[in-house]
Amino acid sequence: MRARLQSLPYGWRLLLATITLGIGTGLVGIACHYLLEGVQWLAFGQDGSDLLQQFKQAGGLRRFLILSVAGILAAGVWYVLQRRYKILSIRSQIDLVGDKEPALLAHILHASMQVAIVGAGASVGKEAAPREVGALIAGRLGKILSLTIKERRVLIACGAGAGLAAVYQVPFASSLFVFETLGVSYRWKNFVLVLSSTYLAAWVSQPIVGHGAIYHMSLVHWSASSFFQAVIVALLVTPLALAFRFLASRASRKRRKDETILWALPLAFLVLGSLVAFFPIFMGNGQVLAQALLSSQSIPYLPLALAVKGLLVYLLLRNGAYGGTLTPSFALGIGSGYLVTLLLTAVGIHLDPALGMLLGATVFLGTTLKAPLTAIALSLGFTGQTWSLTIPLVLAAGLSYVIRKRWEKKR
Known part of the structure; x- marks a missing residue:
């Protein structure tokens, strides 16, 4: 199967990688959504759109106990992971393409723990996890399809942007993130890769994650x-x-x-x-x-x-x-x-x-x-x-x- 894929013309391989990345990262966004909501439901009971009310109804003692248990579990998981594996950031995954491959299962567990502690009430963002898994998927696709090192680096950055787009439904902002924060060069080919992967990821995850604004706010107007x-x-x-x-x-x-x-x-x-x-x-x-x-x-x-x-x-x-x-x-x-x-x-x-x-x-x-x-x-x-x-x-x-x-x- 891998030999057949590698026999395809290079342009078709790059297209296949982009489409597969968009779909795969969209599914990652759905998985993160279900994991977050599942942890919140297990930890605090009744699910609802008003998070503050959900936390209040759980009671102070329950909130304290949930976070205490989450801290112990997180410490154990990250201690074991980091003793056995090197956890690579997105920037490291981009820089080390062709030299070092991140451990797949270790990085998935690492990302899952990030989402889980946010669901338990930790004061960190959930967006790093889908970005990291998106980059991970992109790196594997680039290797399987024998893309050039340069294209694999761009694809990893696309995966990070697609992960952000999938969980927050902000594909345009996520595309800008790829260029501004991850330093992808402003070339037409890169525009096509970035926009295709981010918008496809957002479209795939939209039926589950939803397409409405995260925060409820009346329309604001401006003046002089x-x-x-x-x-x-x-x-x-x-x-x-x-x-x-x-x-x-x-x-x-x-x-x-x-x-x-x-x-x-x-x-x-x-x-x-x-x-x-x-x-x-x-x-x-x-x-x-x-x-x-x-x-x-x-x-x-x-x-x-x-x-x-x-x-x-x-x-x-x-x-x-x-x-x-x-x-x-x-x-x-x-x-x-x-x-x-x-x-x-x-x-x-x-x-x-x-x-x-x-x-x-x-x-x-x-x-x-x-x-x-x-x-x-x-x-x-x-x-x-x-x-x-x-x-x-x-x-x-x-x-x-x-x-x-x-x-x-x-x-």
């Missing part, structure tokens, strides 16, 4: 004053996003992988469990916090709540957990943009809090992902907004980009 708001939000939120990115990067670089993970990670989950036993708003990857703000729910001591949420992400990643920072970044950006708008209101400048939240999310995501265009598309896609909001978001993202670049030069 929005440009002033965009500038202020960019100036004040970008330093916060830089601080979070520094902490998250440091945590990932210094992540515990030796035997100390066996006590440090359960202890980190114990801290999280003790906190969410009384304050369920801190449960999960940030979706609960972001939705509460977008729904105009009151959150006492919001500045402290945002600082604690960011530190919880650092605590888990530093002590051995794996996971994404995209969703936590979005939640922190929503909260930061809202706080800036309240600050302006306090000095007599009344602006739209909803637009402030979207501006904050765009600035925060653009800074942490180092991808301003992706951040704009994600903010609009996550909240179901129209593309008419692009103009103020572009201003905020552009100014934030300039600030970030100047800060990086001074380091």
Whole structure:
């Protein structure tokens, strides 16, 4: 069978790899969706669209116990995996094509554990898992079909973007992510590969994952004053996003992988469990916090709540957990943009809090992902907004980009 595939013309092999990748990654998105919902149902009972209500109904003791058990299981799984295998990031998979192949089952278990702990309430994002499995599938397809090293690297990046598109139903933003964050060159051939795989993955997973916006939010409109708001939000939120990115990067670089993970990670989950036993708003990857703000729910001591949420992400990643920072970044950006708008209101400048939240999310995501265009598309896609909001978001993202670049030069 493999010999027959390799006998096909190169163009047909590349097309077959792209189509298979899109379909396969779409199925990965479905699997991640069912795994997340299954863990949440087992852990907290009745399934529902309101996650915060589901967590509250479970009770404080149950939330504490679930996270405590999750910490012990996660520590054991990652300790064993990392003793026997080298866990390769997406960047490593791209760089090491042809030299080192990631262990298939080990990486699938690694990704599954990431989704499982998010379902249990851990403060990390779920998006890293489908991206990593998508990249894994792409690497195997490229090898089986004897594609060139250059094409295999592009295909792995496509797999990562397709994984993101499948779980969040944001194929356009995911395509931008491949070019901006993963550094794929802007060539027509690459555009075709990226767009085909991401849109196909989103289409395959759509019947199960759903195609509606992740966050419920009324349509937001902008006016001339929005440009002033965009500038202020960019100036004040970008330093916060830089601080979070520094902490998250440091945590990932210094992540515990030796035997100390066996006590440090359960202890980190114990801290999280003790906190969410009384304050369920801190449960999960940030979706609960972001939705509460977008729904105009009151959150006492919001500045402290945002600082604690960011530190919880650092605590888990530093002590051995794996996971994404995209969703936590979005939640922190929503909260930061809202706080800036309240600050302006306090000095007599009344602006739209909803637009402030979207501006904050765009600035925060653009800074942490180092991808301003992706951040704009994600903010609009996550909240179901129209593309008419692009103009103020572009201003905020552009100014934030300039600030970030100047800060990086001074380091």
